[in-house]
Amino acid sequence: MMVYSENQRKSFDETTISADMYQVLSEQGDLLSSLDGKIDDSLMLHMYEKMLLVRLFDRKSVNLQRQGRMGTYAPFEGQEASQVGSALALSPGDWMFPTYRDHAAAIVHGQDLYRIFLYWMGHVEGSICPEGKRIMPPCVPIATQMVHAVGTAWASKRKGEKTASIAYFGDGATSEGDFHEALNFAGVFKTPTIFFCQNNGYAISVPFEKQSASKTIAQRAAAYDIPGIRVDGNDIFAVYLMVKEAVERGLRGEGPTLIEAITFRYGAHTTADDPKKYRDQETLSQEWREKRDPLARLQKLLQKRGIWNEKLEEQWLAQMNEQIDLHLEKAERYPKADPVGMFEHVYAEMPWNIREQQEECRSFFKKDVKIS
Numbered sequence: 467m468m469v470y471s472e473n474q475r476k477s478f479d480e481t482t483i484s485a486d487m488y489q490v491l492s493e494q495g496d497l498l499s500s501l502d503g504k505i506d507d508s509l510m511l512h513m514y515e516k517m518l519l520v521r522l523f524d525r526k527s528v529n530l531q532r533q534g535r536m537g538t539y540a541p542f543e544g545q546e547a548s549q550v551g552s553a554l555a556l557s558p559g560d561w562m563f564p565t566y567r568d569h570a571a572a573i574v575h576g577q578d579l580y581r582i583f584l585y586w587m588g589h590v591e592g593s594i595c596p597e598g599k600r601i602m603p604p605c606v607p608i609a610t611q612m613v614h615a616v617g618t619a620w621a622s623k624r625k626g627e628k629t630a631s632i633a634y635f636g637d638g639a640t641s642e643g644d645f646h647e648a649l650n651f652a653g654v655f656k657t658p659t660i661f662f663c664q665n666n667g668y669a670i671s672v673p674f675e676k677q678s679a680s681k682t683i684a685q686r687a688a689a690y691d692i693p694g695i696r697v698d699g700n701d702i703f704a705v706y707l708m709v710k711e712a713v714e715r716g717l718r719g720e721g722p723t724l725i726e727a728i729t730f731r732y733g734a735h736t737t738a739d740d741p742k743k744y745r746d747q748e749t750l751s752q753e754w755r756e757k758r759d760p761l762a763r764l765q766k767l768l769q770k771r772g773i774w775n776e777k778l779e780e781q782w783l784a785q786m787n788e789q790i791d792l793h794l795e796k797a798e799r800y801p802k803a804d805p806v807g808m809f810e811h812v813y814a815e816m817p818w819n820i821r822e823q824q825e826e827c828r829s830f831f832k833k834d835v836k837i838s
Contacts, residue, residue: 487696489729490703493767505703507773512556513702514764514774516729519548519786520570521761523579525588526790531737535798536586540567541733544700544751547760548727550574551705552632555713561600561618561631562664563611568634572601578788583797588809591800600629609635609644609685612661616648619716630658630713638669640686649724653690660709661724664699666731671744677819680782687724699727700760730754805831 490498511786524543530536536744542549553574562575569582574667576599585592593603595704605611615633640663644687653660663683667674681684687694693715697704699715711724732751732789734741741747768774809816809824816824 478560484717489698491701516550538738540736544732545729547702548699551702552709560631563615563633566604579793580796609639609642612648619659630716632660637665649690652722653692656721659722660712678762682728694724696709696726699729700758
């Protein structure tokens with residue numbers, strides 16, 4: 467049995483949060499500053515509705531994986547405010563570079579639910595975004611999408627387009643060379659890039675304090691002479707306002723912004739992972755749910771303003787569950803993914819050795835092979 471010291475258990479929960487960070491909505495559901503002219507009641511309800519939808523989608527996806535109807539899945543429950551708030555701050559034509567955990571942001575930016583189901587079922591079609599949208603395929607290699615986001619933003623700037631790029635990544639990505647290369651290039655060429663880090667305290671099993679001597683991720687922006695901002699990642703208002711400001715700043719020609727959103731993921735790194743082996747998952751998740759849950763926090767405010775009630779939530783839950791089930795049904799009607807397809811869409815002209823492997827794979831699956 468793993469034994470955790472009191473300091474180890476609270477290292478992220480207390481030390482990381484104690485540093486200054488921008489907050490608009492308190493844990494008790496009270497406004498800490500005026501939102502007049504920035505966020506009205508209609509947008510507040512829309513924010514809550516979107517967070518509720520993606521939480522239901524996330525829980526459904528975990529259950530589908532456990533039932534064997536989907537492959538390994540990366541849950542995000544607990545990080546809804548970071549993803550929904552940041553995506554809502556974008557314009558429809560802005561470029562989005564998500565990781566394998568940012569399906570909530572992709573959904574809000576226009577990705578179809580059934581496409582995300584397809585992605586986790588192993589279909590290449592799961593990476594196709596709707597016509598007119600600029601949502602890149604989920605990036606599995608750590609931090610490589612950050613450089614792509616800078617290149618896209620630079621191209622947009624040179625073409626005179628009023629579009630920005632946002633790159634999503636976790637705290638672990640800031641230990642990669644791509645992180646520094648992307649910030650350096652973006653700073654030099656003043657590209658309209660938003661570097662959005664969801665700091666949930668762990669790079670799989672490695673806590674942040676074991677990755678870096680710096681107290682925060684935001685402070686690293688100083689090395690590239692760009693703004694570095696820390697926000698409460700479970701406060702959707704703070705996230706939305708800071709990302710919106712970063713987009714506007716970039717489009718004025720003032721360059722990129724690094725945003726560090728402090729949040730926490732309740733579940734495992736993926737459904738193939740057991741977080742109990744390296745952190746006190748149950749206790750930490752319970753504390754974050756009780757004190758800082760992003761949906762509960764916004765719900766308290768909406769209730770105080772008289773624009774939310776249990777009956778409205780029940781209606782939304784019924785509609786959303788029906789919507790999710792319809793998209794799941796559409797995804798499950800797709801023919802099973804062809805394993806040979808892994809060799810496609812990699813090279814313009816396939817090398818002989820890869821083509822040879824492709825043929826071996828095709829021959830293997832043509833046989834009546836039982837895999838134990």
